[in-house]
Amino acid sequence: MQELLTIGQLSTRSGVAMSALRYYEQIGLLRADRTGGNQRRYARSELRRVAFIRISQQVGVSLDEIREALESLPAARTPTPEDWTQLSRLWRNRLDEKITLLTRLRDDLDGCIGCGCLSLRRCTLSNPGDRVADEGPGARLAMPR
Amino acid sequence: MQELLTIGQLSTRSGVAMSALRYYEQIGLLRADRTGGNQRRYARSELRRVAFIRISQQVGVSLDEIREALESLPAARTPTPEDWTQLSRLWRNRLDEKITLLTRLRDDLDGCIGCGCLSLRRCTLSNPGDRVADEGPGARLAMPR
């Protein structure tokens, strides 16, 4: 089994265009060794990173935020289980938030449909936990961040 | 209680910039009546739409797709409960997919952390249901759409 992947191989295996992979490297999301002739050679572990990046992106996280997360992994040494645990904890919160938001949207959409109103005022959807009730009556979006 | 909202009021209540609201109107996501002096007056129901738009966007849906969804609501007549049910069903699938993806990411991240590997090859994360196994060995991202 090959140790290192060419950019073409990484692209095929990850389903991400080569140009995108180069772009990710440029903005510090991926790293690659070079051959004598200056061609990229990726460690197999970069596949994990690409998967992490694309899935995170799919659910609305910016590349900037993804980089921040990935930067918590030390570049100098091989990440320890503790390093990964740290990263995991960070993202668990973020993911939990998103899941909650989505589930609420889905259920409230269903709920609102039930009564035929799609009222985002009466629903918790746009006003979770009535957090903004003291800002006066009426609907108001309560978004994370 | 006021019947119609000015753009400033809609902006304040929705937390969405006026320029964004005008943009949404321009691309057909919102509709507004006009005063004699050409100023926008929004029906209160537009508040629902804005909430729907922003929440959908939060979880990675494009404005184009959102418009498609909203277009399933008839402009000519007041939407019936059936109209809303249709829209709801459409989005339920979409949302279910996203929720599944997110939950898997979260759980697998945890699981991988457990063994200290964050292996996206062995995990279902990047290869749900081994859907791509017959495309050869190794990791490959299996994304919806």
Add this chain to the structure above:
DNA sequence: CCTTGAGCTGAAGTTGGCTTTAAGTTGCAG
């Protein structure tokens, strides 16, 4: 009536996330 803040338009500018292009170099199979 006057002032002032809120709103109007169209056009240009911005940011994120890439893709495309041009012109050249590398690496491997035959």
Add this chain to the structure above:
DNA sequence: CTGCAACTTAAAGCCAACTTCAGCTCAAGG
């Protein structure tokens, strides 16, 4: 050692989703 696909770079281009700007008009309180 040749030929050709795969690779390299920098720069330009592109699309989505807005924001900003200039120069104006409107609406409501004093």
